[in-house]
Amino acid sequence: MNLALVAPPWEVMINSYPPLGLGYVAGAAIAGGHPTTIHDYGLHPHASVTRIVDEVLEADPDVIGITTWTHLYHVCCELAQAFKRRRPALPIVLGGPHVTVFPTETLEEEPAADYVAFGEGELTMTELMDALDPSGEAESGPDLASIEGLVWRHGADIVKNPLRGINTDIAKLPFPARDVMEIERYPLRAWNGERMTTMMTSRGCPYACTYCFKGLFGRRYITTPNDLIIAEMEEIHDQYGIDHFYFVDDLFVVNIKRLMEFVECMKERKLGFKWQCLARVDRLEKEHYVAMAEAGCSKIHYGIETGDPEMMVRVDKEATLTQVANAVRWCSDAGIMAKGYFMLGLPGETEETAKRTIDMACELQLTEAMFSLTTPFPGTAMWNDIKDRFEGIPRKELFKRASYYYGTKTVSEPMFNLSQLSMSRLIELVNEAEYGFRTRGWHAKQLEGKLESPLDRLFFRLTQKKWVKRLGVGPFKDLGKKWLRRRLPETVDSSTYM
Numbered sequence: 198m199n200l201a202l203v204a205p206p207w208e209v210m211i212n213s214y215p216p217l218g219l220g221y222v223a224g225a226a227i228a229g230g231h232p233t234t235i236h237d238y239g240l241h242p243h244a245s246v247t248r249i250v251d252e253v254l255e256a257d258p259d260v261i262g263i264t265t266w267t268h269l270y271h272v273c274c275e276l277a278q279a280f281k282r283r284r285p286a287l288p289i290v291l292g293g294p295h296v297t298v299f300p301t302e303t304l305e306e307e308p309a310a311d312y313v314a315f316g317e318g319e320l321t322m323t324e325l326m327d328a329l330d331p332s333g334e335a336e337s338g339p340d341l342a343s344i345e346g347l348v349w350r351h352g353a354d355i356v357k358n359p360l361r362g363i364n365t366d367i368a369k370l371p372f373p374a375r376d377v378m379e380i381e382r383y384p385l386r387a388w389n390g391e392r393m394t395t396m397m398t399s400r401g402c403p404y405a406c407t408y409c410f411k412g413l414f415g416r417r418y419i420t421t422p423n424d425l426i427i428a429e430m431e432e433i434h435d436q437y438g439i440d441h442f443y444f445v446d447d448l449f450v451v452n453i454k455r456l457m458e459f460v461e462c463m464k465e466r467k468l469g470f471k472w473q474c475l476a477r478v479d480r481l482e483k484e485h486y487v488a489m490a491e492a493g494c495s496k497i498h499y500g501i502e503t504g505d506p507e508m509m510v511r512v513d514k515e516a517t518l519t520q521v522a523n524a525v526r527w528c529s530d531a532g533i534m535a536k537g538y539f540m541l542g543l544p545g546e547t548e549e550t551a552k553r554t555i556d557m558a559c560e561l562q563l564t565e566a567m568f569s570l571t572t573p574f575p576g577t578a579m580w581n582d583i584k585d586r587f588e589g590i591p592r593k594e595l596f597k598r599a600s601y602y603y604g605t606k607t608v609s610e611p612m613f614n615l616s617q618l619s620m621s622r623l624i625e626l627v628n629e630a631e632y633g634f635r636t637r638g639w640h641a642k643q644l645e646g647k648l649e650s651p652l653d654r655l656f657f658r659l660t661q662k663k664w665v666k667r668l669g670v671g672p673f674k675d676l677g678k679k680w681l682r683r684r685l686p687e688t689v690d691s692s693t694y695m
């Protein structure tokens with residue numbers, strides 16, 4: 198049976214990240230004997246529903262699977278409806294983070310969806326494919342009833358099977374099926390312009406920050422053995438010529454023993470690969486950073502969130518501002534770039550707490566910073582605190598504005614304002630934070646200091662001005678970026694360069 202997996206378009210931007218989740222589901226389905234195609238419309242932001250349906254049906258699927266993020270849930274439903282209109286008998290399966298929070302509700306509110314796979318999808322999807330006959334009709338009830346992580350329709354009823362436990366044997370899962378993705382088309386690049394791709398080397402995270410969605414992999418921490426991580430890197434290198442990897446695990450650095458073993462393997466094997474990862478500020482000591490740098494670690498991404506100690510406690514971050522300062526300094530001293538992620542508009546945020554965050558972001562030795570508007574995603578503790586306010590509002594409508602990615606560039610205002618500041622002030626603060634980081638930040642000073650000619654320095658200062666940024670459209674903007682990157686290769690620009 199043929200499976201077609203679909204990721205919806207993002208409307209505002211091209212996704213530069215291959216859809217790893219769909220890759221894992223495809224890998225398992227293919228290994229289970231079901232030819233699978235992946236259609237990632239994250240690469241085609243303006244694709245119409247009609248075009249998507251036409252193109253996906255050309256692959257002649259027997260089953261369609263759609264991945265759902267919260268803010269694109271309404272698009273996923275539109276797609277499901279369009280597929281159903283065109284091919285009423287074609288089973289439609291929704292999976293991914295959003296429906297994992299609302300498995301039964303999704304089938305209740307979306308008649309075009311036949312199944313929901315909640316939690317990890319590899320085995321659920323493969324078992325479902327096995328249970329469906331070639332004409333696409335579900336076999337006897339008991340077969341479906343035994344598939345963990347599945348919600349299905351039984352006559353007029355909706356049946357929710359038990360959750361599939363987090364996959365303890367990820368070593369047995371096939372690598373994501375990158376050969377059915379258009380890997381070459383993803384524009385993800387490392388800071389130095391090298392092609393880069395993503396990998397996942399663990400699942401879960403033992404912490405419980407209030408804004409973080411833990412519905413998929415939970416608080417257990419399951420890791421891929423180091424030899425398999427390296428085998429996957431080598432496979433990617435051999436097949437696609439990519440030498441730079443971004444480990445998008447929730448948290449790459451939970452288990453220090455495993456991390457140091459990985460570092461040793463990388464050093465011994467002398468593969469020359471570079472890699473980046475997500476980390477917490479409280480896990481590593483100075484010497485770990487040195488060892489990681491020697492093993493090819495080029496950048497660490499830290500969720501710092503706030504510069505206010507009370508806010509830090511309020512979001513259950515379990516980290517201190519001293520740990521933030523130490524981690525970023527040690528990382529930078531070891532020669533690893535550090536990127537900081539900050540949230541503005543946290544519950545109870547005031548002018549003072551926001552200012553603390555912005556001031557701290559500017560002072561830290563960060564090569565990049567990203568400032569986002571707080572969005573409480575369903576399935577998070579932060580959402581649970583406020584969800585009663587939205588009782589009765591259709592979910593498809595409610596979450597349309599849930600993407601704060603790129604801060605003010607894609608949304609006009611925060612989806613829910615949990616702070617003590619007005620919506621417009623919050624947006625101003627995001628802009629002030631970005632501007633401050635570029636002009637008075639440690640990073641801006643470092644960059645300026647590296648320019649030798651006074652003319653270059655003057656030009657650099659000009660490019661940092663707000664009015665120039667506003668003017669800098671079209672070809673001039675690109676010229677400015679090229680100029681800066683030629684002189685200062687470590688200059689990082691937008692999400693395409695990580």
Ligand code: B12
Nearest residue numbers: 214217218262263264266267292293314317318410601602
């Ligand atoms: C890399 C990443 C990104 C990348 C790229 C996303 C991408 N294309 O993959 C970037 C940086 C761009 C990004 C951006 C955002 N992200 Co993000 N991101 C991640 C991260 C760290 C890894 C994603 C990944 O590859 N996971 C690994 C795979 C194996 O997991 P998976 O994709 O969920 O797939 C599994 C299951 O969900 C299921 N499944 C998924 N799809 C399907 C489909 C079918 C049919 C079936 C059967 C099963 C199934 O099976 C898979 C295998 O088990 C996750 C955290 C995480 N640990 O997953 C957050 C995460 C997905 N992101 C999240 C969010 C909120 C965002 C943003 C909305 C944040 C923002 N600032 O606006 C943006 C929006 C992006 C967009 N426009 O869609 C949330 C999603 C919450 C939600 N309810 O939707 C997560 C879970 C982070 C978190 N813990 O809160 N993100």
Ligand code: SF4
Nearest residue numbers: 402404405406409447
């Ligand atoms: S934000 Fe990071 S540390 Fe906190 S729960 Fe999520 S993955 Fe874990």
